[in-house]
Amino acid sequence: MTTTVPAQEVQVTEPLPDSGVPGKRPRRRPRAAEAEDRHILSAADWRRPRVRITTNVLHVILLILLVLVGLFPLLWLFKSGITPTQDTLTNPLALFPNGVAWDNVAKAWNDVHIGDFFFNTIAMAAGEWAVQLIVATTAGFALSVLRPKYGRYLAGLVLATLFVPAVVLLVPLYLTILHPPLIGHSLINTFWAVWLPAGASAFNVLLVMRFFDSLPREIFEAARTDGAGTFRLFWSIVLPMSKPILGVVSVFAINAAWADFLWPNLVLADIHIQPLSVRLPQIQSSTDLGVYLAALSIATLIPVVIFLIFQRTFLRGGGLGGAVKG
């Protein structure tokens, strides 16, 4: 009981420095604060009409370009997903010259079974996430908290794999999945073929180790004194204190699983188990263009909506945890 108190204290103090006011985001800061986080142009620069006009014109141009380049392709995809195939083929940039074909979406869902592949993607990502989290936390705990004598060498071996490009593993890993040790039958066409190799992420282990190294060791001593065993120390003290780093590892894991193509394309040949990224290229030639674009739209809309909801988290993570000010 008493051992959990320091853990909670750390948790409470953790989110304070970076999030500021919880709940409401300070959209417009007061003038003084704005002057403080100035960038290249100074307040004096901004008062000069020539600089102000030039900068504003450049920003409008930039905004137009960003809309054209960043948003327009997606809008075109969503538009074409509900446009009859013939219209997209003859006049791709016209806006619904012959009405809207909502049945493209229905066909993409019912005939192409895009929902099933979405589910497979989620199953693949969830499994990879779980395996990565288990390996990274247990290894980080053993190497950074328990610190056995041989730990340095083991950490070195993990670090070394960071410098080996994934392509070196391609063929031997494929043969390992084909003939795994001890199990006796091939893992091809099972989710294990993508779940298990994902766990061998040196980056995750080192990230978690660095975080565990920074935890105050007095807390571990205190917990030990209060009679907590090693498992209790792991489960009730270290893990609850590690929510920030577990969040980072989770985002990386899910992102990587979501985007992965080469490996699942190789080991998941069975249609019923394929994720979106593997299935979508295969259906291109056999699917009506309108339905195909509807399928691509569905596969795009969901992550875009998630991104728009959690944009601050995404952009913060994208900036390597840097302070991206919204």
Place this chain on the structure above:
Amino acid sequence: MTTSTDVRATPAPERQKRRHNPITWVQRGGLTTLLFLLPLLIIFGVFSWSPIVQAVIMSFQKTNLVTPPIFVGWDNFVAVFNDPLFWTAVRNTAYFAFLAILIGYPVPLVVAVLMSEVRRFKGLFSVLAYLPVVILPVVSVLLWKIFYDAGPTGVFNTILGWFHIPPQPWIQDAATAMPSLVLQATWAGAGGTIIIYLAAMTSVAPELYDAAEVDGASLWAKIWHVTLPQLRGILFITFILQIIATAQVFLQPYLFTGGGPANSTTTILLLIYQYAFTNSLGGAYGEATALSLMLAVFLAVLSIVYFRLTARWSDQ
């Protein structure tokens, strides 16, 4: 701690001195530690360390999965060097990397410098720039494949038509295929780099700009003498990371062109994949691992040389 003295009496005398006997080891939690390391040892052992060792062994073997592998010395490496496709792949990959740096390196930097001065709706700029990064990379390639339709009613060709530019063959011609691939790759990747630069720019101390202004620095002088030098570290890193990533490009050539037309987009990774897994060349595991090892060694040497060179400039 007290238990170690009790146990010391029981085991063999040689082990007593070093206190390395199994029972004290277990009592001090050695077994529990090992239990926690088990996931790491199994997963890394089977899916990382052993495949890396196997890759080195296989590159010196002839393997066909039916008969036992035969040791063939450097034959696989010689075979790769004698394959005319290898030199094509090296040229294509270098060309891809060159174009990706030429287009993909300055664009995010310029956009980020402009965006750092945005005062209103900055979030909107970031979201727009980051949107292409969010969508599935495969979907992004498939979407651009439709944009690149070579017919006069293709999306890009229709737009070119508005400006009276004749339709382009895009990915269907050996001359334009590779630049088309790079264009899509830049579109898909620039947002992430922009966000990284923006984050780095917020950490430039405002006093540096103040000081530069006191010295009468112009706008360009501030960018050239304050912003860019302050971003030096991150610029060096994104440069080598981009080279390493482009040297391993696979998704674009595989999905856009499959290496064509006339092998103009066959990259090193595509060749490794073809050696190992496609029907015409398939099963050449030795050549595939030999080529992947050569790529790994090349990238390692390149990174070391690069960091040696840049360390001198970034330490000042």
